[in-house]
Amino acid sequence: MVNTTIVSWKIEINSAYTATLHATSILDRSFNPIKDDIRKYFDIGDEIAAEVTAFNRTRDPVLSVKGRGLGKLRGGEIIDIIPAKVPRLIGRKGSMINLIKTETNSRLIIGQNGRVWISAKEPKIYRIIERIIRKIEREAHTSGLTDRIKNQIQEELKKP
Amino acid sequence: MALIKYKVPEKLIDENGIRIDGRKYNELRPLSCKVGILPNCDGSAYIEMGGNKIVAGVYGPRKVQPRHLAHPNLCVLRALYRMATFSVDERKSPAPSRREVELSGVIRKALEPAVFLEYYPKTLIDITIQVLAADGGTRCASINAASLALADAGVAHRDLISAVAVGKVDGHLVLDLNDIEDKEGQADMPLAFMPQSNKITLLQFDGNMNKPEFIDSLKLGLDGIKRIYQIQQEALRAKFIDIPGEDTEEDELGE
């Protein structure tokens, strides 16, 4: 969240265009600017997981947080990867991201804009996941990557 | 005033057709390129072309600031060419000179034809070029680096842009002028092409030439540019490193 109007939020989505989230998308009833303060729900400095519902040549992107797993992100850490590498980080049918999640017992949400939210149990795990993600970024174009990543995670977890 | 004045050689090319740095008329200076050398840019490249050492960094497509620069249907390119104070014999003032402002525009115009500007409406691509050492032909070397940086940034483009300066010294046409040939020669023609279509995106000329010389210069330049193009492409390929111990078969997930 980088700015608000009375009825919407302006959001940085790591793109050349600033996105908008309307208050009406998070409240089922219609939003009353006199009674409701938009910043009670999301404030400047908050990070969210959202979906782009509209974007074309004539309008900037519009977001929505209706949907499973969307909404304000609490705690954790966010790192940025090159958006072109996102499919590799997800893997076919989620194979790569699920591998990371289960092997490290952490939560991950990957945005198509290259922003990755990680929630892990301890600092050491965060650093392992960061290293793994950077490795996937570098080696995205090679084969046998999934196996190499699995081995690396298991070895790193064994260390103190 | 520069501390030591260099001596101007009597002849720039000898009876065997050898130039003052040992090259023949159609030889390029040593050229090397590397991409992805800056930590924050979307794309970047470093080039050494003769004694030129130049860094180019690209951000974008990004938000347009100031807003009034935005175009509703196209991406806007902005180029900034700057020379370091220590890049030349006599310390250059840090403030931008008129020449730097002119070259910023020249470089931008040389790069624009290659970019699919219509893919990124209402956005801006910023290209920054920093000359660390200058040795004649900086605008051409800058274009070579900037084009690589754009490709490194993943900006959609028709082709790379390759550039070189052709000139005339002691009556002979020569390719890839060095600093002294640039300053003391009889003509200087910076050229840039899109090598796949042989289309010209930069042409400037200072000096004295007749028509056959001019046509021959274009051909000489294009010949050099094809070689430069290959080296640029190699630099982009080098981004994709070989991993030791990599399997040649696909793993179980077909990846």
Add this chain to the structure above:
Amino acid sequence: MDSYKIISDIEKSYIISLAKNGERIDGRGFKDYREIIIETGFVPKAEGSAKVLLGKTQIIAGVKVAIGPPYPDTPNAGVITVNAELSPMAAPHFEAGPPGEDSVEVARVVDRGIRHSDIVDKGKLVIIPGEQVFILFIDLYVLGYDGNMYDAGEIAAVKALCNTKIPKVEIVNGQIQVLDEWSPLEILDYPISITSAFVGDAVLVDPNANEERVLESRVTLTLNSKNELVSAQKGGSEAFSMDDITKALEISQEIAPILRKRIQSIT
């Protein structure tokens, strides 16, 4: 970019909670400097040059030697002047244009470290007393930003000076003749600057970009080889306590000799 000023809550709380546990986002210890890579003399037209990488922060320093009049208030001393330029390529939020506060701050911090450590005997740079002296222009270009331009800039400037050669001059009939004979500049000291950031009770040295964005309570202390303080500059927009600064000085005095040895052994 306006949005750069807005700090994400997640980023801020992550850094602070790690610090409470004695950790940093990149796994370093509080007293650890990042990897330092140095290359000298690679700019042929500069009389001295150095390229420094401190983590991902990348700075190039070039020294140009000129001859000209001294400052009016120091007629029997040569001149050393430091200038810094933050290239827009260094970070997405760096803007092109005339030097802003940030670039002047980097230049001034590096300048004062060099000036007050007496690294060069400016008396020896005099050619005709009161009229003509050697002027050393140290120009820093920041090409990559990942925090702590101050220490990286200091390392680059000092290395460039160590690498600098000045020409022999002769005075013939009152005119200065510059000969093509060069000798290294005499280096008398080796200032090291240590930038610290405060978070809670902790003192972290060599903050990276994320730490600099979130921790607005910082100081740069420059020490000479006798471990004396030669210059100090508070950075950031938040206050710190007298205990904080005392701790920072102690840590700086502990680290500076080790860092100096490490840097001197690189090239």
